[in-house]
Amino acid sequence: MRPLSHSSISTYEQCPLKWKLHYIDKIPEEPKPYFTFGSVMHDVMEYFYVEKENGKIKGPRFSAPPVNELLAYYDSIWSSEGYESPEQEENYRQLGEKIIKEYHEQHARNFTMPIATEHYFIIDIDGVKVRGYIDRVDKLSPDSVRILDYKTTRDPFRIPYVKKDEQLALYQMAFEELHNKRVERLSLYHLRSNMDFSVGRRPERMIRALRKKILRVADAIEKEEFEPKKSNLCPYCDYQHLCPYFMDLYAEKTKEKISVEDMVEEYAQISLEMSRLKKRRDGLSAILREYAEEKGMLTIYGKRSALTVSSYERVDFDDGVRPLLESAGLWTQVSKLDSKRLKELVDGGAISQELMEQIERYRTIKKITTLRRRKMKDEEMDVS
Numbered sequence: 469m470r471p472l473s474h475s476s477i478s479t480y481e482q483c484p485l486k487w488k489l490h491y492i493d494k495i496p497e498e499p500k501p502y503f504t505f506g507s508v509m510h511d512v513m514e515y516f517y518v519e520k521e522n523g524k525i526k527g528p529r530f531s532a533p534p535v536n537e538l539l540a541y542y543d544s545i546w547s548s549e550g551y552e553s554p555e556q557e558e559n560y561r562q563l564g565e566k567i568i569k570e571y572h573e574q575h576a577r578n579f580t581m582p583i584a585t586e587h588y589f590i591i592d593i594d595g596v597k598v599r600g601y602i603d604r605v606d607k608l609s610p611d612s613v614r615i616l617d618y619k620t621t622r623d624p625f626r627i628p629y630v631k632k633d634e635q636l637a638l639y640q641m642a643f644e645e646l647h648n649k650r651v652e653r654l655s656l657y658h659l660r661s662n663m664d665f666s667v668g669r670r671p672e673r674m675i676r677a678l679r680k681k682i683l684r685v686a687d688a689i690e691k692e693e694f695e696p697k698k699s700n701l702c703p704y705c706d707y708q709h710l711c712p713y714f715m716d717l718y719a720e721k722t723k724e725k726i727s728v729e730d731m732v733e734e735y736a737q738i739s740l741e742m743s744r745l746k747k748r749r750d751g752l753s754a755i756l757r758e759y760a761e762e763k764g765m766l767t768i769y770g771k772r773s774a775l776t777v778s779s780y781e782r783v784d785f786d787d788g789v790r791p792l793l794e795s796a797g798l799w800t801q802v803s804k805l806d807s808k809r810l811k812e813l814v815d816g817g818a819i820s821q822e823l824m825e826q827i828e829r830y831r832t833i834k835k836i837t838t839l840r841r842r843k844m845k846d847e848e849m850d851v852s
């Protein structure tokens with residue numbers, strides 16, 4: 469399996485189908501302004517700390533470059549990819565210039581050479597390879613470091629968010645595994661506000677939980693579990709035309725399609741009307757039953773119809789009767805077959821091969837398909 473990365477793990481967690489379309493089928497996503505801008509800004513931040521020529525690193529800097537050199541480098545690597553309009557591109561370009569000037573103002577005087585920038589790592593977690601690039605590693609003491617990740621997101625962070633950020637946890641785990649140094653601080657550097665959001669190292673239990681998650685994701689990928697997972701991020705997904713939840717929106721508008729559209733609309737209308745009528749019927753039923761009971765009547769009459777009121781008692785028992793029936797040897801005669809539990813026992817291998825073969829004879833698989841009307845504004849949901 470190809471090595472995982474923080475971004476591929478979170479893509480899988482967001483939606484396994486999206487992961488497959490991106491990483492296996494290699495269907496490119498639309499370029500996005502924030503990705504292009506983020507990548508340019510990361511490059512400039514690295515240039516602040518290392519000398520580069522023709523895109524190649526020449527060596528570390530011992531002092532900050534002049535701000536004009538930084539801005540000229542920014543101009544030279546600018547990319548127009550993904551911007552929706554010249555105005556949008558210009559806004560981003562000006563934002564970048566502002567960030568660079570402020571960053572220079574804040575950090576040029578107290579320039580400190582980092583231990584590493586864009587530090588590549590690849591580690592092995594119980595056979596699963598994970599790789600990534602750490603934006604910056606700063607020396608804190610001879611034995612300890614701070615790991616920093618630049619972010620170009622719009623809003624600054626809250627400290628509880630930074631404390632839970634899994635990318636930083638992964639970087640701590642990887643760096644400590646590969647180097648004999650302790651990661652003491654973890655920082656997200658918010659470039660738009662030029663603010664550093666730092667927290668202490670992650671406790672071991674969080675690192676263990678992250679390892680487990682990585683193994684779980686890797687296992688699911690190995691088993692080719694690529695079900696689509698609908699979420700509030702779907703509107704931003706570039707793969708809607710390939711996704712079973714949305715592909716119908718992109719289907720060709722053939723004659724047949726038009727009639728399917730009409731049927732969907734009619735179905736939705738009927739469902740809505742039925743739901744409204746059912747509510748009304750239930751309301752009338754309650755009033756009429758109360759009226760009949762109060763008057764002691766068993767039949768009540770309208771102009772053309774009559775309704776007969778009948779009552780019966782449904783008897784239920786709770787779980788408390790089970791030991792009584794078991795001790796009387798009667799439980800098996802009244803207990804209901806729990807198919808879900810039985811499937812769990814079968815899947816979990818708790819049943820012998822011989823018994824399993826006998827059980828198989830009684831197993832039927834029934835596919836139930838329901839149509840669920842999508843909730844529109846101020847409307848009820850219904851299912852049929």
Ligand code: SF4
Pocket residue numbers: 482483484485486696697698699701702703705706707708711712713714
């Ligand atoms: S639209 Fe949503 S469910 Fe479909 S592939 Fe994209 S993220 Fe997954």
